Amino acid sequence: xxxxxVAAQLETISLEWLAERLKVLAEPNRxxxxxxxxxxxxxxxxxxxxxxxPPNLISHHLSKLRSVGLVDAERDKSDPRWxxxxxxxxxxxxxxxxxxxxxxxxxxxxxxxxxxHNTRSAAPSRRA
Amino acid sequence: xxxxxVAAQLETISLEWLAERLKVLAEPNRxxxxxxxxxxxxxxxxxxxxxxxPPNLISHHLSKLRSVGLVDAERDKSDPRWxxxxxxxxxxxxxxxxxxxxxxxxxxxxxxxxxxHNTRSAAPSRRA
DNA sequence: TATACAATTCAACGTATGTTGAACTATTCG
DNA sequence: CGAATAGTTCAACATACGTTGAATTGTATA
Numbered sequence: 001x002x003x004x005x006v007a008a009q010l011e012t013i014s015l016e017w018l019a020e021r022l023k024v025l026a027e028p029n030r031x032x033x034x035x036x037x038x039x040x041x042x043x044x045x046x047x048x049x050x051x052x053x054p055p056n057l058i059s060h061h062l063s064k065l066r067s068v069g070l071v072d073a074e075r076d077k078s079d080p081r082w083x084x085x086x087x088x089x090x091x092x093x094x095x096x097x098x099x100x101x102x103x104x105x106x107x108x109x110x111x112x113x114x115x116x117h118n119t120r121s122a123a124p125s126r127r128a
Numbered sequence: 129x130x131x132x133x134v135a136a137q138l139e140t141i142s143l144e145w146l147a148e149r150l151k152v153l154a155e156p157n158r159x160x161x162x163x164x165x166x167x168x169x170x171x172x173x174x175x176x177x178x179x180x181x182p183p184n185l186i187s188h189h190l191s192k193l194r195s196v197g198l199v200d201a202e203r204d205k206s207d208p209r210w211x212x213x214x215x216x217x218x219x220x221x222x223x224x225x226x227x228x229x230x231x232x233x234x235x236x237x238x239x240x241x242x243x244x245h246n247t248r249s250a251a252p253s254r255r256a
Numbered sequence: 257t258a259t260a261c262a263a264t265t266c267a268a269c270g271t272a273t274g275t276t277g278a279a280c281t282a283t284t285c286g
Numbered sequence: 287c288g289a290a291t292a293g294t295t296c297a298a299c300a301t302a303c304g305t306t307g308a309a310t311t312g313t314a315t316a
Contacts (some may be wrong), residue, residue: 015163026150027304033141035230041239044263055303059264060195081262081313087236102163103224108215109187111169155274172293185275187294209283209292 005035012053018098029053037071041086070095073080145225152196157181159188162215165199169214198223 025031032051036042044062048055062085065071069091076082140149149195153159160179162168176183189211190241193199 013158014250017158019154019159022154026147026154028144028147029304031147031230035143038235038237038238043259054306055263056159056265056307060304063264077236079262080316081154083263084239086174086239089233089236090235092231092236096233099227099231102159102222105220105222105224106167108167108217109168111212111214157274173291181304182276184277186293191294200303207284211293249259 004120009087015100015102018095018102021068021070021095021098024064024070027061030065033058033061034065034070037085041084043084044080047085143230146230149159149198149223151198152192152198155189157185158193161186162190162198164194165213165215169202169212172212173214175213180190 026032028049033047035052036047042050044055044058047058047062049051051058062073064069066073069088072086072088074084074086077082153162157179161175164175164178170178172183172186175181175186175190179186190201192200192244194201197216200216202212202214204212
């Protein structure tokens with residue numbers, strides 16, 4: 001099949017795509033920041049106070065969240081010193097879709113399902 | 129409120145719980161192993177061959193997946209050298225539930241929703 | 257103009273982690 | 287018994303990463 005390698009490559013891409021986002025989210029403090037942002041747009045100083053973390057650390061974690069598009073930033077128009085951070089809903093929905101499709105329990109297959117269906121058995125050949 | 133700190137602690141626990149699992153999953157090779165296990169129970173040697181990775185590395189990643197209960201192991205009764213690995217469906221379902229509830233797009237709140245609802249405004253006080 | 261404030265950037269540190277290669281255990285097969 | 291097989295464990299390495307403290311940028315305020 002000609003499309004096989006393409007499909008395989010696409011799956012590889014989406015797998016890397018998913019891993020990259022999970023890596024960004026797989027950190028307790030970033031999860032806390034993310035959760036506060038879910039409750040509403042926040043600035044660095046608010047997050048810093050709420051989580052008792054220095055502003056530069058908040059800034060570091062926010063940049064990671066922004067690097068994968070999950071968080072947006074917008075300067076205050078009346079006072080440009082302030083930057084408001086928010087969850088990018090489209091990015092979050094895309095992540096949910098990818099996660100749900102990759103980790104869907106219905107994907108789990110019993111071992112011996114395809115025995116005899118193919119020249120290559122579902123069980124490993126016990127001899128070389 | 130008396131239950132507040134308890135609820136906060138519970139949320140902290142589940143947040144750490146979620147972060148721990150995401151950390152285990154946030155690795156491309158572990159995602160590949162997990163995906164193959166979704167297709168059916170596999171032994172180390174099968175995974176090793178399919179992913180072109182040394183058996184000790186597969187073993188290392190499998191132990192990480194097992195450490196959070198997402199993967200089970202079972203020895204072959206007729207030949208104890210073989211160990212069959214499989215996805216723990218209950219653990220996967222629990223993870224899906226936690227992920228879906230934490231990252232549900234409907235949780236996203238607009239910034240100014242609770243203005244005037246509390247003594248503490250949704251906006252940070254611009255002065256000390 | 258000098259001070260205060262929001263936020264980022266930079267350098268440095270210790271720790272965690274994926275990968276590699278070799279050694280080791282346990283069981284089956286010739 | 288000796289060789290082969292499946293799998294783990296151990297030591298070592300380079301890299302990635304979260305945290306800290308200080309310096310820097312840009313804007314508002316007294």
